[in-house]
Amino acid sequence: MTQPSIKHALSVTRESDFAAWYQEVIAEAEMAEESGVRGCMVIKPWGYGIWERIQQIMDGRIKEAGVQNCYFPLFIPLSYFAKEAEHVEGFAKEMAVVTHHRLVSDGKGGLVPDPEARLEEPLVVRPTSETVIGAAMARWIQSWRDLPLLTNQWANVVRWEMRTRMFLRTSEFLWQEGHTAHADRSDAMAETLRALEMYRSFSEDVLAMPVIAGEKPENERFPGAVATYSIEAMMQDGKALQAGTSHYLGTAFAEAAGIRYQDREGQQTLCHTTSWGVSTRMIGGVIMTHGDDDGLRVPPAIAPHQIVILPMLREDDGDAALLAYCETLRAELAQQSALGERVRVLLDKRPGKATQKRWGWVKKGVPLILEIGGRDAAGEQVSALRRDRLWRADGKVNFVGQSRGDFVAGAADALEDVQRSLHAEATARRDAQIERGVSTLDGLADYFAEGNRYPGWVELGWSRPTGAALEAVVAKLKALKLTIRNTPMDAPAPGGTCPFTGEPAVETIYVARSY
RNA sequence: CGGGGAGUGGCGCAGCCCGGUAGCGCGUCUGCUUUGGGAGCAGAGGGUCGCAGGUUCGAAUCCUGUCUCCCCGACCA
Known part of the structure; x- marks a missing residue:
């Protein structure tokens, strides 16, 4: 560790209390502060300046891919939102709902929603925009000539989170959300993977933050998605951070919103859609990747x-x-x-x-x-x-x-x-903290034995169980406070047997504690 | 949302148990002296003690409610 003679700029070290250190960096670097509103933060000039750099570079790359920016409303009619069942189930528990459009005096010096001004149909504050954008796509798309339709928006979204942490999980956050519609599955899947690769290279080149791009297991999918992909970064305490996601949505949202096109044979056909996003959470990842006991270290690119x-x-x-x-x-x-x-x-x-x-x-x-x-x-x-x-x-x-x-x-x-040094340092640390010698459940438990700092990730082969068999695996991991992060895109087929099912291992996964 | 902890000048804290008009360190401001590597001395300014009720002659302190933050858990694209 550091020389005792060094007087660091922060009072808490990463080693002594990583969570307190993280908060001190944000405060001392003047990145953000509390707002008085539960789960919401004020992003100060230095933090917002970093976000503007991320926005500027990412926006350029999005446009290079032929995607056009739009802006859709903050408020979504409840009826739109209710159309896709899995989507509703995933987000219903964390929605902000607007029910009134006027306030009146309560007679005691305060204000209350006017009972006379109740909205006929409540509006929800967007937690994500698949549903409103889907409704627009249904209007915009008629023919195969209109495809692919490639849109993106930079926006704020609200999710009523139970537990928040600055930048990592706030009730309101800033992000970009790409939404695209395609003629068929292969085109939509190509777009899903293009966005994933865009995020991977952005993270490595711009944020100097090494990530592993891969597919999320079935139980971690976006509500309503057919397949979800992520980039996963390792923080200095060994925990994993999902820093970006890309989803192939199949035809479920197209069906719900009526996104159809007339194909070359004259048939009405459902579109295949995608969505993909990165958020202000990336800034939390930069802090926990590059920060040291003297504060933040910002990669020059941002x-x-x-x-x-x-x-x-x-x-x-x-x-x-x-x-x-x-x-x-x-x-x-x-x-x-x-x-x-x-x-x-x-x-x-x-x-x-x-x-x-x-x-x-x-x-x-x-x-x-x-x-x-x-x-x-x-x-x-x-x-x-x-x-x-x-x-x-x-x-x-x-x-x-x-x-x-x-x-x-x-x-x-x-x-x-x-820029290179920060990336090299983070990559070396990440690689040193990936364990490949664990092949049993007991081995996992031993590797992740108690402590404030986690040793890192375990890479192992598994049998890719689904349904109830997967749930059983997830339950075992949960008992160890572990999650499956993803299956890396370009991993060779593993040998050996699955530590959870005893069946032959068919693909590689990373297991870790996570934010 | 459950368990625990905490809200007192810009920041970090003491005071609370045992009610009597708020204090310390750092920072800020002023002056003087210093000054090539996180300056010293002297002085000054700055606080509705999270908010709202209640008890009391009197509340930072006791009681009730509420808001916000932190930790653990549950939940989490």
């Missing part, structure tokens, strides 16, 4: 500021020259390109000592921090700190001095190296 310049102001006559030097440096850096975009650099001119302001940026996780003093300005130098290499072995903050020209010329490489 950092609102990639480089922050802190002038060491002395409130004397030298400040003007120092600021001019820093402004030159800022302008030079802003001309550079890294990770395919212009470098985002902030000159932090707020009053206060650079040494003091530094820790705020360290906790926010800015990839590169520059502290520039009068001597640097005079000698055309910079002092640079890489957030992912914060400490020297002697416990001192790891500033590296170099010429301004060298730093500017190397800035893009440095940012790209931070």
Whole structure:
């Protein structure tokens, strides 16, 4: 572990209390705060800035795939929602419902819903938009020429969760939801898998968060889906986080909403639909993948500021020259390109000592921090700190001095190296925590023996039971607080026997504790 | 939703048992001195004690209700 001489920026370490550490990162990095509304959070500029970066890059990739953005209503008529039975069953327990459209005084200084203003048909606040979008698709699609219909929306959704955690599970959250309609199963399945691959590569390349893409077991499917796929990331405490999902919905939603097209033979045919989404939960994944005992570390690709310049102001006559030097440096850096975009650099001119302001940026996780003093300005130098290499072995903050020209010329490489390093570090940790030597139920229990930190995931072969046989397996795992995460897409067929059924193993799964 | 814990200046906490007009540390502000690596000294500002009722001459403190947060569980695309 860390040297005892290091005075970390946070008061709680990951080792001592991972849940408390997670909350401290969010508070100290000023990402989000409580709102006073149960399960809902205020996303502050630094947290929202990260979300905007995710949105911008993801939106570009969605559009590259030929998907068009739309916007559908927040409110869904109850009758729409009621049409698909499994869907209803899945979400009914967590719906916010609008029943009135006016308030009146209660005579005691308060307000109550006006009994005279009850809605004839209640509206539900969308927990997801399959039903409203399905209704629109039914209007928009007539002929095979209208297919495929590829839509996406960026929106908020509400699910009345029993237990919430900032970013990971909030009652209201922000996401994108793609909804597509296709002529047949193979086209819809191709789209489902395209979205999954989009999420996998986004997670790896942009979030620097290694994930395993695969199919969810039957018991974990989206309500109403024929097949559900996910990307699963391993957090630093060894638990799994489902960071994105993609569903092949078959014709169930098409049937419920009447999404039909006239095929080339003139027959009315049901469409095959898909839906897929990622949410603000990804930010929670970034925190628990890259955070350390000094706060967040933001991958440069999604950092609102990639480089922050802190002038060491002395409130004397030298400040003007120092600021001019820093402004030159800022302008030079802003001309550079890294990770395919212009470098985002902030000159932090707020009053206060650079040494003091530094820790705020360290906790926010800015990839590169520059502290520039009068001597640097005079000698055309910079002092640079890489957030992912914060400490020297002697416990001192790891500033590296170099010429301004060298730093500017190397800035893009440095940012790209931070991006790579974060990914490499997370991948190495993840790989070291995947256990492949467990082949029995007892072995699973031993591997996941009690403790605050979980050892990781177990990869094993199983017989892919269904129905009641699967339920029996799920119950056994539940007793160990374990879940089946997914079946990886490109896994070779495993050998041996299934630890749950004793039958020959036919596919690989990951078993883990999860968020 | 069940069990447990907690809400007191921006943040972290004490005070509550045993009612008597709210305190500490950090941060903030002012001044002076320092200052190339998380500054020192002095002073100052800042709180409807989550909210609503109740008991009482008097409530942060006792009682009832309620809201929010955290942990465990159940639930969870």
